[in-house]
């Protein structure tokens with residue numbers, strides 16, 4: 001699948017899964033110095049490959065008739081400072097609730113480790129601005145996800161599939177936390193408990209074979 005075809009596929013899935021309503025999100029995928037990105041103002045479930053612009057990492061338009069997503073500066077800021085090869089940004093409901101009410105998402109489930117543990121909320125700045133790009137870049141440092149204050153969430157991956165799954169996981173973690181608050185006080189995993197999870201994952205016990 002070409003990079004632009006991948007944007008169409010995952011754009012459609014993002015809308016189908018309710019992670020994106022209409023135009024409220026954007027995706028990109030990088031190969032070398034080129035980045036294919038979803039176009040500005042287009043419904044993500046109705047994209048065609050030709051609609052998706054290609055820019056270089058410096059932000060110059062290389063291919064396509066439509067304007068790249070207004071959040072492209074944020075995508076490029078992450079690409080130029082990390083080894084990410086794909087980025088997914090959405091205004092998903094539970095991610096946005098956490099981003100509107102908290103300064104970070106505490107790790108209440110060990111799967112938070114797949115995103116780097118605590119997910120930080122990047123300071124608020126107007127959408128599409130270099131300030132927002134810088135805030136997101138800072139919050140993402142060493143992690144695969146960040147939330148954007150009063151805005152939404154963003155995840156990265158080595159492939160678009162990976163970044164997309166990270167977005168699904170981020171939304172799930174936010175949903176568990178937010179729904180948990182209505183039942184009681186969610187218990188946060190300690191550093192020691194998280195360390196034990198990493199050790200367990202690195203040394204899985206082998207089942208003995210019956211002879």
Ligand SMILES: [Zn+2]
Pocket residue numbers: 024025071089090091127151152
């Ligand atoms: Zn946005």
